[in-house]
Amino acid sequence: xxxxxxxxxxxxxxxxxxxxxxxxxxxxxxxxxxxxxxxxxxxxxxxxxxxxxxxxxxxxxxxxxxxxxxxxxxxxxxxxxxxxxxxxxxxxxxxxxxxxxxxxxxxxxxxxxxxxxxxxxxxxxxxxxxxxxxxxxxxxxxxxxxxxxxxxxxxxxxxxxxxxxxxxxxxxxxxxxxxxxxxxxxxxxxxxxxxxxxxxxxxxxxxxxxxxxxxxxxxxxxxxxxxxxxxxxxxxxxxxxxxxxxxxxxxxxxxxxxxxxxxxxxxxxxxxxxxxxxxxxxxxxxxxxxxxxxxxxxxxxxxxxxxxxxxxxxxxxxxxxxxxxxxxxxxxxxxxxxxxxxxxxxxxxxxxxxxxxxxxxxxxxxxxxxxxxxxxxxxxxxxxxxxxxxxxxxxxxxxxxxxxxxxxxxxxxxxxxxxxxxxxxxxxxxxxxxxxxxxxxxxxxxxxxxxxxxxxxxxxxxxxxxxxxxxxxxxxxxxxxxxxxxxxxxxxxxxxxxxxxxxxxxxxxxxxxxxxxxxxxxxxxxxxxxxxxxxxxxxxxxxxxxxxxxxxxxxxxxxxxxxxxxxxxxxxxxxxxxxxxxxxxxxxxxxxxxxxxxxxxxxxxxxxxxxxxxxxx
Amino acid sequence: xxxxxxxxxxxxxxxxxxxxxxxxxxxxxxxxxxxxxxxxxxxxxxxxxxxxxxxxxxxxxxxxxxxxxxxxxxxxxxxxx
Numbered sequence: 001x002x003x004x005x006x007x008x009x010x011x012x013x014x015x016x017x018x019x020x021x022x023x024x025x026x027x028x029x030x031x032x033x034x035x036x037x038x039x040x041x042x043x044x045x046x047x048x049x050x051x052x053x054x055x056x057x058x059x060x061x062x063x064x065x066x067x068x069x070x071x072x073x074x075x076x077x078x079x080x081x082x083x084x085x086x087x088x089x090x091x092x093x094x095x096x097x098x099x100x101x102x103x104x105x106x107x108x109x110x111x112x113x114x115x116x117x118x119x120x121x122x123x124x125x126x127x128x129x130x131x132x133x134x135x136x137x138x139x140x141x142x143x144x145x146x147x148x149x150x151x152x153x154x155x156x157x158x159x160x161x162x163x164x165x166x167x168x169x170x171x172x173x174x175x176x177x178x179x180x181x182x183x184x185x186x187x188x189x190x191x192x193x194x195x196x197x198x199x200x201x202x203x204x205x206x207x208x209x210x211x212x213x214x215x216x217x218x219x220x221x222x223x224x225x226x227x228x229x230x231x232x233x234x235x236x237x238x239x240x241x242x243x244x245x246x247x248x249x250x251x252x253x254x255x256x257x258x259x260x261x262x263x264x265x266x267x268x269x270x271x272x273x274x275x276x277x278x279x280x281x282x283x284x285x286x287x288x289x290x291x292x293x294x295x296x297x298x299x300x301x302x303x304x305x306x307x308x309x310x311x312x313x314x315x316x317x318x319x320x321x322x323x324x325x326x327x328x329x330x331x332x333x334x335x336x337x338x339x340x341x342x343x344x345x346x347x348x349x350x351x352x353x354x355x356x357x358x359x360x361x362x363x364x365x366x367x368x369x370x371x372x373x374x375x376x377x378x379x380x381x382x383x384x385x386x387x388x389x390x391x392x393x394x395x396x397x398x399x400x401x402x403x404x405x406x407x408x409x410x411x412x413x414x415x416x417x418x419x420x421x422x423x424x425x426x427x428x429x430x431x432x433x434x435x436x437x438x439x440x441x442x443x444x445x446x447x448x449x450x451x452x453x454x455x456x457x458x459x460x461x462x463x464x465x466x467x468x469x470x471x472x473x474x475x476x477x478x479x480x481x482x483x484x485x486x487x488x489x490x491x492x493x494x495x496x497x498x499x500x501x502x503x504x505x506x507x508x509x510x511x512x513x514x515x516x517x518x519x520x521x522x523x524x525x526x527x528x529x530x531x532x533x534x535x536x537x538x539x540x541x542x543x544x545x546x547x548x549x550x551x552x553x554x555x556x557x558x559x560x561x562x563x564x565x566x567x568x569x570x571x572x573x574x575x576x577x578x579x580x581x582x583x584x585x586x587x588x589x590x591x592x593x594x595x596x597x598x599x600x601x602x603x604x605x606x607x608x609x610x611x612x613x614x615x616x617x
Numbered sequence: 618x619x620x621x622x623x624x625x626x627x628x629x630x631x632x633x634x635x636x637x638x639x640x641x642x643x644x645x646x647x648x649x650x651x652x653x654x655x656x657x658x659x660x661x662x663x664x665x666x667x668x669x670x671x672x673x674x675x676x677x678x679x680x681x682x683x684x685x686x687x688x689x690x691x692x693x694x695x696x697x698x
Contacts, residue, residue: 046633046665053636080657217676222660229664 076131277323
């Protein structure tokens, strides 16, 4: 049994559930979600292998709500035995993972040969899993991978417990402990610098315990460096990086209050009665959990409250308890009433303008957890340990909020969402929309793509689903290619208002078309997306004003837009029509000569090098 | 554990690993008799058996197995000690 994935619940009758899926005649689109639901349980390697054999034939069929990712794997050890766990872990995150496993110990050859099996496979991402200290120039490998438009996942080295001199080995050059330790350090630093996703195998090996991790008979027999018994743990860690690279990490943690953030029931026991802070071991455990949550919040995870309480009681500790580490302003959304928790989570998702599949629900009550798993299967629900001293460990090892690296926007995001709540209040009070928008005092800045903003652009491109006309996904490397394409116009759009900086909220990519029969020059709108946080604020109109001005300046005659429908982007079905585009044969056309700029309440600025255009609201 | 019991348990391990509820094994069964019994599944069998019988095989023991009969004998020996 897989003791290291203990945030996943155990299944009561796995064989029966699997049999039902196997024997059902449901079409693949219905079987995949059923398998994904099973993947959310804690399974041993035999169960994983059975699930995987049902999964594999379904992988090639597109299914709504599932992302498809092609992962190339190059390794200095045998990895075949790990693929089932990898595919199942990806499925847990609604990812249909296609794997290519390169020939044994041919990392450099595969990466550096342009027509190798790896590049024939056209991977979105490449996992590099070297063995031993002789890994050569990894930066050169990373560069080569990125030049093919793929993202890198770099695995570091598990350091074996073998010693040459003894305790001093770590400081003695030439010993494995020293060599691999330094290699890991350099890999980690370079990865952070180059924006490469790092897979910390050494940490996994330590967690499991080196004596168990290093199974020497298996190494000599089959060159398996990662033991099958821990394939599920390894697979989950790879899958969370794959998801993060696709912008599919969770964003929001919805927290219960009583016996989750403090001991006892605030409504019954009152401010003095609840257990929190120094004085008791339990109180310290709850407080430490709050401190940990505060760190998560500071790095961009959105915190919300989902509690069955009178709201006044629920707020009391946040306002008045001296040992509280979390305050009201740390909670981006506070929902406390006596309706069921599914209603509460929906309310949180709606207020924060995020999907339910971005939420993790943390509640000490197993009945509430079971209810949410049943009612809202897209919400992640960890098995919360009985002992609050284990809360931090549970959240930390579950890795729901995997962040590849910190973008400046990440840190600001939580305050955006809090400001959004204030805007909602203002909107409710203000009856005249025009007046409301004017009162927001919106200022928009627009610039072409640049290297500094690349990570945030890639993040938006990969996770915007609703306001996204074409849902084309690009890796950071591909974003860079757009940046450098001479016949493309790229726009990154930021928005400020009186409540704060919304950060980058929209991305547009235009590409020149060849002249048409009448010799007119046009631009194809390859990508147009926007964060739903700023919906209903005329942002898209002002964006169009800016785009048109820039296109005209370059003597283009028309814009050609297309709408590619998906499960989630019904919101923008009439986008081009609403903006005044005319229905053409296969696309929407906007004649630039006849274009009358929209009147908006947004002041915009376009910068490009030293050029600047301002439009006053 | 008796030899019969081990044979019975091992049958269930085989069925699990090869995901086939109809597999029957005898002492004479070898890798040639089960189509999916490749080198990858061989290791899976070893690990599944290690977990089921709570034993650990030595490097040499994994190599020497010629048929299921020897597999059963080996488990019998290791569960006794």
